[in-house]
Structures are given as C-alpha cells and as structure tokens.
Amino acid sequence: MMSSSLLAQGEVNRAIDAQGKKYYTPPTRMAVNRGLKYLAERQHADGSFGSGSTFNQNVAVTALCGMAFLADGNTPGRGKYGRQVQKTVDFILASCKPSGYIIAPESISHGPMYGHGFATLFLAEVYGMTRSKDVRAKLEKAVEMIVKSQNAKGGWRYTPESKDADLSVTVCQIMALRAARNCGIFVSKEVIDRCIDYVKNSQNADGGFRYQIVRQGKSEFPRSAAGVVALYSAGIYEGKEIEDGLAYLARHLPNQRYFRGSHYYYGQYYAVQAMWQAGAEYWESWYPAIRDELVSSQMTSGSWRPDSSNCVEYSTAMSCIVLQIPRNNIPIFQR
Numbered sequence: 001m002m003s004s005s006l007l008a009q010g011e012v013n014r015a016i017d018a019q020g021k022k023y024y025t026p027p028t029r030m031a032v033n034r035g036l037k038y039l040a041e042r043q044h045a046d047g048s049f050g051s052g053s054t055f056n057q058n059v060a061v062t063a064l065c066g067m068a069f070l071a072d073g074n075t076p077g078r079g080k081y082g083r084q085v086q087k088t089v090d091f092i093l094a095s096c097k098p099s100g101y102i103i104a105p106e107s108i109s110h111g112p113m114y115g116h117g118f119a120t121l122f123l124a125e126v127y128g129m130t131r132s133k134d135v136r137a138k139l140e141k142a143v144e145m146i147v148k149s150q151n152a153k154g155g156w157r158y159t160p161e162s163k164d165a166d167l168s169v170t171v172c173q174i175m176a177l178r179a180a181r182n183c184g185i186f187v188s189k190e191v192i193d194r195c196i197d198y199v200k201n202s203q204n205a206d207g208g209f210r211y212q213i214v215r216q217g218k219s220e221f222p223r224s225a226a227g228v229v230a231l232y233s234a235g236i237y238e239g240k241e242i243e244d245g246l247a248y249l250a251r252h253l254p255n256q257r258y259f260r261g262s263h264y265y266y267g268q269y270y271a272v273q274a275m276w277q278a279g280a281e282y283w284e285s286w287y288p289a290i291r292d293e294l295v296s297s298q299m300t301s302g303s304w305r306p307d308s309s310n311c312v313e314y315s316t317a318m319s320c321i322v323l324q325i326p327r328n329n330i331p332i333f334q335r
Helices: 004-023 026-042 059-071 082-094 112-130 133-148 167-182 189-201 221-233 240-250 264-278 280-297 312-327
Strands: none
Touching (some): 026 312, 082 112, 112 167, 240 264
C-alpha cells in the first residue's frame, strides 16, 4: 500500500505536470522546436557550438546548447536530438583537463570559469540521466576544481587562481555544485555555507544584488535574478533575503520594455528559475510575460537575436531553456 507521503508527492508531481501543460502552449512548443532545429544545424563537427571570433567552440555556449536539448527530453544517443547531445558530451569531456578544469583553448573568452561552471552543470545533469562512469570521473574532477578555487569569502572569480570574487561567477559555480550533489557527488556543507554567506553579503537594501561585496555597487536585474537562484540552489527557500529578492525582481516584469540590456538572456534565464521556485504567486504573472516576449521576438530562422555580450547560439539556447522550464525535464530546474 502506498504511503500518504508518496501519495502527496505524486499529487505534487501531477500538479506540476498540469501546470506545465497549461503554460507550455502550442505556439511555445513550435517556437522551441524551431529553436532546437536551428541549434542542431549549427553544431560543429567536433560537437561544439558558438560563432564569431570570441565564442566559436565555446565551452559555456556548448554546455547551454546541450542543456536546451536535455530540456526537450533528449539524452545522449536517445531522442530526436540524441545524436547532438552525445556530440556535446564528447566535446565537453574532451575539454576536461587533468586538473579538472573544463576549458577549450581555441575559445577562451573573458571569464573562463563561467564556461567551467556551465560545463560542470551540464555533465552533472548528463550523469544523473546516464550514470556513465566516464562522465562521473570527469565530473568529480571538475567539482573538485570548483571547491579548491573557492576564495576565503566564499565566492569565485573569472579564473581558478583568482583571490577575489563576484556574484555572477559565484552563482554559476553554486548551480554546478547543486547539480553535482543532486546526482550523488559529494560536496561538503562547509563549501555550501560559505557560498550562502557570500551571496547574502552581496544583497543590497533594495532586495537586489551588487556585483562584488568589496564595493558598494548598485543592484541590477540580471545579477539579482542570479542571486535569488543562488540562494535557492544552496537550499535557502524562505526568509527575508528570498522575499526581498523576489520583490525586487517583480518590479522588472518582462514585456514592459524595462530591461533589454546587454545581459538580457542571462537575466531571463535566472529570473524564470527564481519565479518557478517561488510558486504560483510569482510564476503566473512572470512566465506568460517572458513566454510571449520570447515567442514574438523569435526570428524567421528559428533563432533569437543575440545581445551585445554574446553569440546567436547562446541567445537561442537560453531562450529555449527559459521557454521549457515548466516542462520540468531537468532536475536542476525542478521544484
């Protein structure tokens, strides 16, 4: 006989599925299908993604494209884009150095720890789906490298050797560590506690987050969305920091022409995760707004126009991930 707790969990899962079906409309599904088709056609022979002089064969962009395919229900070798996912895994694994650092020398952009964080996150999700021994071995080394490069204040910066930190890179590493823990890779509580301290110390009085705790910078929407997600990823689901952060984000509702800055897709990637975790009160106004904004701004090619800080593969992958959050296919994004 099924226990009451399992019955309750089943009811929650069905509620999430129903909510996903409600919000993931036919036009949304069509937009995602077109976006994924575009990405599949842009994958390089070595499995990487990215374009231009800065982002060609970029580890972060490649990992995010892989995440967009995973969100559609594809896994390595299985599904409509199973081949593309497997090639993505192969490229990321080939980019893993003996130290655990995931980096492609052919495309070292500003802040390679971003690439390492997103790539580690991707490998964690793949490992959770496949239990591949090869993936686990590289994943463990990547996690070890993140842990070793945490600075005294609990954060991370552009390179593993850096002594300072910033919120943006720190959030990327926290999500990677959370994904790794979810699939059974050990990460000590001390590391997570230091992460939490760094993020909380980065919050301003208005509920938003500044770039670095060493200077009194103003709040900005993209990193504030990332800050709220960092707290959720570290296991903080309620409290003043969460409440103030969500209130700050709620003042930046999509489709209001308020924020279309250079980190637009980055901000929306984290904001939609924050609102999904926050529940109906925030989600029911946020997701339809960003969904309609992205569906209406998709180009005829199936891609999304990049902002000034990245390439078209990045903007398209991020848009596909945002639109697919209510499908609940990837553990790191699940409630």
